[in-house]
Every structure is written in structure tokens, then in C-alpha cells.
Amino acid sequence: MNSSGGDHGPKRWIRGGAQNVARTRIFDVNRVAYRHPLRADAKDFYVIAPPDWVNVVALTPARELVLVRQFRFGIDEFSLEIPGGMIEPGEDPVATAVRELREETGFAGARAWLLGAVHPNPAIQSNRCHLVCVEEARPAAALDWDEDEEIEVRTMPVDEVYAQVRAGRITHALVLDALLLFAPHWAKIKGGPVI
Amino acid sequence: MNSSGGDHGPKRWIRGGAQNVARTRIFDVNRVAYRHPLRADAKDFYVIAPPDWVNVVALTPARELVLVRQFRFGIDEFSLEIPGGMIEPGEDPVATAVRELREETGFAGARAWLLGAVHPNPAIQSNRCHLVCVEEARPAAALDWDEDEEIEVRTMPVDEVYAQVRAGRITHALVLDALLLFAPHWAKIKGGPVI
Numbered sequence: 001m002n003s004s005g006g007d008h009g010p011k012r013w014i015r016g017g018a019q020n021v022a023r024t025r026i027f028d029v030n031r032v033a034y035r036h037p038l039r040a041d042a043k044d045f046y047v048i049a050p051p052d053w054v055n056v057v058a059l060t061p062a063r064e065l066v067l068v069r070q071f072r073f074g075i076d077e078f079s080l081e082i083p084g085g086m087i088e089p090g091e092d093p094v095a096t097a098v099r100e101l102r103e104e105t106g107f108a109g110a111r112a113w114l115l116g117a118v119h120p121n122p123a124i125q126s127n128r129c130h131l132v133c134v135e136e137a138r139p140a141a142a143l144d145w146d147e148d149e150e151i152e153v154r155t156m157p158v159d160e161v162y163a164q165v166r167a168g169r170i171t172h173a174l175v176l177d178a179l180l181l182f183a184p185h186w187a188k189i190k191g192g193p194v195i
Numbered sequence: 196m197n198s199s200g201g202d203h204g205p206k207r208w209i210r211g212g213a214q215n216v217a218r219t220r221i222f223d224v225n226r227v228a229y230r231h232p233l234r235a236d237a238k239d240f241y242v243i244a245p246p247d248w249v250n251v252v253a254l255t256p257a258r259e260l261v262l263v264r265q266f267r268f269g270i271d272e273f274s275l276e277i278p279g280g281m282i283e284p285g286e287d288p289v290a291t292a293v294r295e296l297r298e299e300t301g302f303a304g305a306r307a308w309l310l311g312a313v314h315p316n317p318a319i320q321s322n323r324c325h326l327v328c329v330e331e332a333r334p335a336a337a338l339d340w341d342e343d344e345e346i347e348v349r350t351m352p353v354d355e356v357y358a359q360v361r362a363g364r365i366t367h368a369l370v371l372d373a374l375l376l377f378a379p380h381w382a383k384i385k386g387g388p389v390i
Contacts, residue, residue, distance in 0.1 A: 010265045010273065010345040022217045022224050024241035026319055029217050029224055034268060036343075043343070045268040046219035048243060070205045072317035073229060073240040078205065079317040116361075118368040121315060122267035122274040124221055124245075129368065148231075148238070150205040165375065166311075173313045173324065173368050180360065180375040 011037050018047075026050055026086075046124065053129040055084030055174055056097040057115065057182045058107055058137035063189070064155035066107050066137055071150070080164070081172045087130070093117075097132035103144040105153045110136035115181040120174060131178040133185065158186055206232050213242075221245055221281075241319065248324040250279030250369055251292040252310065252377045253302055253332035258384070259350035261302050261332055266345070275359070276367045282325070288312075292327035298339040300348045305331035310376040315369060326373040328380065353381055 016033030023029075027050035033042040058066035065082065072079040085100035087093060094112050101107050115131040145151060156164070164170045165179060211228035218224075222245035228237040253261035260277065267274045280295035282288055289307050297303050310326040340346060351359070359365045360374060 009347045012273070013266055013268070015271055022241070024224075026241065027243075029219075032268065046217070046221065047269050048222075071208055073208070073227065074242050074319045074321055075314055075317045076210055076321075077317070078207070079314070081317070116363055117366065118371060119270055119274070119366045120368045122270045122272070122276070122367050124269045126269055126271070128366075152204045166379070168311055171312065171314045171323075172317050173315045173372050176313060176375050177368050177371040180371050180378075183375075183378075184361070 013037070016042055021046070048121075048125040050086070050125070050127045051089075052087045052093070052127050053084060053120070053174070054087060054093050054097045054100065054132055055082050055129060055178050056101045056132050056134055057082055057178050058101050058105070058109060058134040059158070060107075060137050060155055062155075064157050065161050066101070066105050067154050067156055067161070068104055069152040069154065079172055080170050081175050082178060084129075084174070093130035094132055097130070097134065101134055101137070102141050103146075104149070104151055106139050106141045106143050107134075107137045107153075108140035109134035109138070115178060115185075118174070118177045129174050129177070131174075131181055133182060158190075208232070211237055216241070243316075243320040245281070245320070245322045246284075247282045247288065247322050248279060248315070248369070249282060249288050249292045249295065249327055250277050250324060250373050251296045251327050251329055252277055252373050253296050253300070253304060253329040254353070255302075255332050255350055257350075259352050260356050261296070261300050262349050262351055262356070263299055264347040264349065274367055275365050276370050277373060279324075279369070288325035289327055292325070292329065296329055296332070297336050298341070299344070299346055301334050301336045301338050302329075302332045302348075303335035304329035304333070310373060310380075313369070313372045324369050324372070326369075326376055328377060353385075 013034040018030045018032040021029050021031050030047050031044050035042040069080045083101050083104045087096045112134045117128045117130045208229040213225045213227040216224050216226050225242045226239050230237040264275045278296050278299045282291045307329045310328050312323045312325045
């Protein structure tokens with residue numbers, strides 16, 4: 001079904017000037033003027049602009065995933081997640097993933113490859129989050145936490161991670177994305193359906 | 196493995212005062228003072244505070260999902276998504292989902308139930324997104340778009356939706372979350388593994 005398409009479909013708005021309205025360590029907020037191609041007046045929209053992010057599905061030889069538990073200021077609560085972080089300017093997403101995994105958890109792997117990339121929120125946020133798989137992950141290095149990081153590192157059997165998601169105990173949206181894209185790979189390793 | 200736990204685990208920071216630094220139609224940005232329990236000085240963290248959101252996995256009798264394609268200001272590009280929107284004060288998430296589905300696409304279903312809820316970003320954002328399944332969805336009502344909404348409505352076989360995700364053509368993080376939590380239900384309907 002296609003209730004509207006072609007000339008009747010959604011139009012590409014024309015981007016005008018942008019003004020910064022807030023600048024934080026993690027993201028900027030910009031006010032951007034957009035004009036609909038069939039209307040005269042521009043309208044302001046607010047866009048959250050962080051650098052690109054990565055997160056990491058790190059699989060151990062025992063078929064467990066490396067998880068981190070930390071206090072999260074956004075929700076004023078603890079959160080159980082896979083490791084992740086911000087991409088430095090010019091850094092390759094897979095390299096960021098390997099670096100963040102090592103710094104946050106001390107784990108290093110034998111193979112690292114891109115599962116895919118998502119937009120955390122196309123409506124109001126400009127960046128992407130790259131989802132990376134690291135295989136043969138083993139404890140290998142000392143921890144090197146960023147300021148204000150205080151992290152409990154644990155590993156959990158992969159199927160138990162999916163069960164924790166279904167039970168609502170792992171709730172970070174970008175973690176679920178990585179687990180969705182990791183599922184076909186896990187099904188191959190495991191030799192059966194995942195979820 | 197538990198490299199740090201108990202008294203050595205991550206501490207709960209103590210929330211102090213908050214100040215609004217930006218207010219938009221879709222979200223506020225607040226500066227919140229937090230103090231680590233073992234440190235004297237407080238530190239500011241920035242929190243994006245939108246109302247809770249919903250999105251909707253709407254399954255038609257022909258086993259297709261209802262999708263919407265629209266121009267998204269955050270990424271300055273078109274995006275193919277499942278329907279969704281903001282919860283009004285006091286509104287039940289399932290009711291919001293049914294309302295948004297009807298307003299954005301004209302579809303209405305026979306059963307609506309909660310797949311789960313996620314945090315779009317625990318690190319920097321306070322709200323939740325509730326993921327709702329609507330079954331037996333059929334065209335039933337006139338469209339009722341919000342101002343600035345201009346939406347192409349289409350349906351797509353469920354397996355093709357998962358294939359589009361794997362191919363990187365559906366990239367909205369919260370859409371992937373809904374599809375991950377919908378997967379076990381779809382496997383039951385379909386009688387086989389999904390992904």
C-alpha cells in the first residue's frame with residue numbers, strides 16, 4: 001500500500017542557518033531554520049548534536065558477553081549495558097570500539113567487525129551509533145576509566161543477556177540495537193534460533 | 196566474573212539542584228548538579244528531558260507492518276520508521292500508541308499490548324520509550340497529522356522489515372528496539388525463527 005507517494009509524498013525541507021543554544025561536554029543543541037519547499041516562512045527546529053558513538057558486543061571464548069554496570073545521570077539510576085563511548089575526531093568506529101572495550105573493561109579480542117550503524121533519534125538528534133562485534137574477548141589490560149567513570153564489569157551467557165532484555169532489566173535502546181544485529185551471528189554460532 | 200562489586204562497585208551519585216538551560220517543543224535541557232558520595236565537590240551534568248514516547252509495531256491481517264516515511268530534521272534526511280509519538284500528560288502508553296497509529300496512518304487494530312519499554316539514552320536523557328504491538332491493524336480512519344507532519348504510509352511484509360534493518364535501510368534505534376521485542380511474538384505467529 002502506498003497512500004501517498006511521488007509528488008504527493010513527504011517533501012525535503014530546505015535547511016537554513018543554525019545557531020548554537022547549548023554546549024555541553026557530550027552534545028551541542030542547535031536551533032536550525034528549515035523551510036518547507038511550498039511555504040514562504042521558515043520555522044525553527046532544535047537538533048541535539050553529539051559526535052558519533054560506538055557500542056561493543058564483546059563475545060568471550062566461553063560464549064558470554066562483556067557487560068558494564070554504572071550509575072547513569074540521565075535516568076538518575078544504575079544501568080546494565082554493553083561497553084561503548086564517543087568516537088574521537090578521525091577515529092575509525094571499529095578502533096573506537098576496541099579502545100573503549102579495553103579502557104572500560106580491560107578486555108581485548110581477536111577479531112572486531114562492524115555489525116551496522118543506527119540513528120539514536122532521527123527526529124531530534126544528528127549523530128549515529130556504530131555497533132561493533134569483538135570476538136574472542138579476554139581480560140588483557142588494566143582498566144583506564146574516564147573521569148567520573150566507575151564501572152562494574154561482568155560477563156553473562158549470551159542467551160541470558162537476551163532473557164534480561166525480554167525481562168526489562170537491560171533497557172538501553174542502543175544496547176538492544178546491537179543485540180538485534182548480533183542475533184543472526186549468534187544463531188550461527190549457537191546452531192539454532194536466538195529469540 | 197565480577198571485577199568489582201559490593202562496596203567496591205559503582206556508587207550512586209547524589210542529585211542536587213537542576214536548572215533549565217534550553218526549552219524546546221520536544222525536549223528540555225537541564226543542568227543537574229551531582230555529587231559523588233565520597234567527594235566534596237559537586238559537578239554539573241546535562242540531561243535531555245523529553246516526555247515519554249511510544250512507538251507501534253502494527254501488524255496487518257496480511258502479516259505486514261505499517262511503516263511511515265518522513266523527512267527528519269535531526270538527520271536532515273528521510274527516514275523509514277514505525278509510527279510513534281509523545282505521550283500526553285496522564286495518557287496510558289497503549290492508548291497513545293493507538294492514537295498515534297490512527298492519527299499518523301489511519302490504521303486501527305483489534306488488540307494493543309505493551310511489548311516493553313526502553314531508555315533511549317540512560318547516560319544523557321531521562322525519558323522512556325514504550326514499545327506497543329497492535330494486531331489486526333486495518334485502514335479505518337482519516338489521517339490527522341500534526342503540524343509539520345507529512346508522511347508516506349506503507350505496509351511491508353514482516354520478514355522484509357527485518358531484512359531492511361539488516362541491510363541498514365531502517366536505522367531508527369527505537370524502531371529496532373521494538374522489532375527485537377516483537378521477534379519472539381513474530382516467531383510464534385510464523386512458526387519458525389525470525390532472525
